[in-house]
Amino acid sequence: MERISKHYGRSPFIVIFIMMMLKMLLFRHFVFQGIQADRLLTDAAAILTLLLIVELVTSAKWRGAVYGTLNAVLSLLLFASTVYFSYYGTVPTYTALHGLDQVLQIRTSVGSIIQASYYIYFIDVIILAVIAIVNRIKGLRSEGRKRIARPRITAVAVILCAAISGGYIWSGSAIPNEIVQAESLGFLDYQVASAIKANKEQAALRNGSVEETAASADALQVTYFDQAGTAVEAGSPNYFGFAKGKNVIVIQLEAFQNFAINLSVGGKPVTPVLNDLAKKSFYFPNFFQQIGQGNTSDAEFMSNTSIYPTGVIAMSTGYSDKVLPSLPRLLGEQGYETNTFHINDVTFWDRNRMYPALGFAKYYDKPSFKNDHFNSFGASDEELYKVGLEKLQALKQQNKPFYAQFVTAASHHPFKVPSGQQRIAMPDSLQDTQLGDYLTSLNYTDYALGEFIEGLKASGIWDNTVLVAYGDHSGLQAKDNDPAWVSEQLGINYDGEVSRFNIPLFVHVPGAEGKVVDQVGGQVDIMPTLSNLLGVSLKDEGYTAFGHDLLNSSHNVIGMRYYLPTGSFFNNDILFVPGKGFEDGRAIDIRTKQPVAEFSQYRADYDYILELMKLSDDYVRLLPKRAP
Structure with missing residues (x-):
């Protein structure tokens, strides 16, 4: 020494x-x-x-x-x-x-x-x-x-x-x-x-215009889909206004991956409620996360705005001082009550600023719920839905249409469900594993959602309500769950990227028959899809969307960054991940999960998504400030 x-x-x-x-x-x-x-x-x-x-x-x-x-x-x-x-x-x-x-x-x-x-x-x-x-x-x-x-x-x-x-x-x-x-x-x-890079971007925006950027984004999308031969035909799109005037409930399921849907473990289904919902809804099995640094809060932001997260800061932190064009803001102007429910403290991820920026009239956070100590966040999903149902029943009695968002937390990492509330038994091979804990938490999340749906039916709300449910992001940690081991344990083809980032989307519309929609989509597509069902033309309302209506698309390309590098995208065929650029990148078939050696035909998709995401970044940065 x-x-x-x-x-x-x-x-x-x-x-x-x-x-x-x-x-x-x-x-x-x-x-x-x-x-x-x-x-x-x-x-x-x-x-x-x-x-x-x-x-x-x-x-x-x-x-x-x-x-x-x-x-x-x-x-x-x-x-x-x-x-x-x-x-x-x-x-x-x-x-x-x-x-x-x-x-x-x-x-x-x-x-x-x-x-x-x-x-x-x-x-x-x-x-x-x-x-x-x-x-x-x-x-x-x-x-x-x-x-x-x-x-x-x-x-x-x-x-x-x-x-x-x-x-x-x-x-x-x-x-x-x-x-x-x-x-x-x-x-x-x-x-x-x-x-x-950040300094250059800010300098480039000083003379920018939100109107010109929006016009460039619209032109880029029209040109790209025209060239791809998949542009939507003129006239009213399919299902336009099919759910006009109905209530809307949007449920964001914490860390919920799509492979759990229709999966059985030990002879019992992991998600019986969602399995049944998939049969009676528009179910999108090829749907993927697109979140950035804000994780769950970014998913909330994206589903409500159809704007890409920038990837360098949580959108709730970086852009809550803006007037954000959003579905709750748009519906609020049409007489809807707009509420959001989350059992965590509203200051977490600056939601106390984001919710007003998105146009929500009211939020219900931690003090609104009884803490039954389900996990480190506090209240259980059952408590979340119990309080939410009471508030929605009150709105129904006032004959007010509503847009209600629920953000669940029961299946949050590290996926520990209290023993008294576990509703499925894992086989010995999955005991004391993250995979076993994860499936147990998804099963509870599914059960709580089922109880909520039954409450909606008993209250007379269900038949006049569009219910949207989707995962916010992946759950299984890559370092703790070797894909080959997961595949062996569950008897599925699990890929460490495609399966990991694949989340489910369900859109239940009263009066519409259930249908599996194979179209690839992402969280930026939720707002345009839902707007079409509600009979709201985003274009006529002056809204710029960076996603597309999945019920009227035969081709789609969605970008992803942060969990994957900028330039990554999903299209109808592959997941592409760049290297230094396009040529040294790699591709995976999203259905077979096998590598794709020849992907040069997707170069236009790569160029398109880079430009689209750049325009999205410019657009959100140029949006006007809102009053404090």
């Missing part, structure tokens, strides 16, 4: 540089599953730039402390980013700091994914802290070096290292795939590249 202490006192620059580089290697191992020697120069250049600046501007007395602080901060950032990647599958940028206040409310989920090996990041921090404490007790002080070189030489070194980093950032800035870009640039330079 004494030898280390003396060495550290003489050359903190070298020691800290080595420690920080080792952490960069560790980060690449955890996140990118390997270390490529030719990618280490960008990490070294970024670290040297920081350390040399400290060497240049900090006095010898404080230099060691500043180095130690930088090292500790980097350890914390890399630790948090590794945990983040293991949960979301993407490398976070500095914008993820906006979500730090949400961590305590999902601490059970976060805690369950932290691996002991992640704490290696802090070993040297602890050792160096012990050395500092020992030296202080002994009355020793690190004398430090006056300079590693003369100021002029140090300044030249700073410029050289910064130039090397700048070169990497410039060469990697055109890569749309965020994971490939982060691997190419390294963690620190990736943050700088993200900041530069």
Whole structure:
């Protein structure tokens, strides 16, 4: 220890540089599953730039402390980013700091994914802290070096290292795939590249117009679908106004993947209520999540606006100061009461700001429900629906049509259902597994929904109500559920991407026969589909949608980013994931789950979705501010 202490006192620059580089290697191992020697120069250049600046501007007395602080901060950032990647599958940028206040409310989920090996990041921090404490007790002080070189030489070194980093950032800035870009640039330079990109986007918007952007988006979609030969024919579309004037209930099912529908475990169906609903509704089995950094709140945002999440910030946090064109706002103007129900605190993901921005007249959050301690969020789905049904019955008695949104939480990660409320027994092979817990939670979610539907029927609400139910995002964590093992356990063909991101959509319309609709769709398509059924023309109302009516589409392309890199899309045939670009990407057949070697014919889809999502980003950023 004494030898280390003396060495550290003489050359903190070298020691800290080595420690920080080792952490960069560790980060690449955890996140990118390997270390490529030719990618280490960008990490070294970024670290040297920081350390040399400290060497240049900090006095010898404080230099060691500043180095130690930088090292500790980097350890914390890399630790948090590794945990983040293991949960979301993407490398976070500095914008993820906006979500730090949400961590305590999902601490059970976060805690369950932290691996002991992640704490290696802090070993040297602890050792160096012990050395500092020992030296202080002994009355020793690190004398430090006056300079590693003369100021002029140090300044030249700073410029050289910064130039090397700048070169990497410039060469990697055109890569749309965020994971490939982060691997190419390294963690620190990736943050700088993200900041530069954000600044350029803001500068480009200063002279932008929301009307011109909306017109460009409409023209792009018309041109693309005309060229694809799948444009909707003139005249009233199919099912237009079929449910005009009816109530609307939209249920967002937490972490609900589509493979559970019609699945049996141990001879019992996992989702008997939804299995039955699928037979009596428009059921969309090829429906996919499209959420961004805001997860569940992004799904709420997207289903109500048909606008893509930007992927760099939760939409509820970044855009709740806007007047958001939305279905609740539109229906509210037509006399509907618009309410939303969620058992969590409304400040979680800034919903207290998002709900008014979306045009909801009233929200019911945690204080509105009795806490029956179902999970870490509090109230159960049964309590959610019980309170919601009471409010809807009151609206019915007042003869007021309503648009009601319910956001469930019983099947939230880590999927622990109290033993007294479990309604299905898992076989021994699934006991104490995440898969078994997940299916148990979906079964309870399904049961609670069934009770709610029975309550709607008993109250006379069901026959005059359109009910929409869909999953918000995936549930099974990729690192805990090998696709081959899941396939073997359940007797299905489970793919780690297609099956993971495949969520169900049900649209039950009184008087309409049940129908399985194979058309591929995503959460941006919910609003246009529902608007058509309600007899509301979004175009006539001046609304711009970035999704499509799934009941009047024979072809569709939907983009996805964040859980997959920008440029990823689903179409009627494949899931495509880019590499550095289109040519080095990969494709998977969404039905067979097999790789597709030849995908050059989908190049137009790739170009289209990149442009469409860019226009969506510009559109939401240009929307007018709303009054506080």
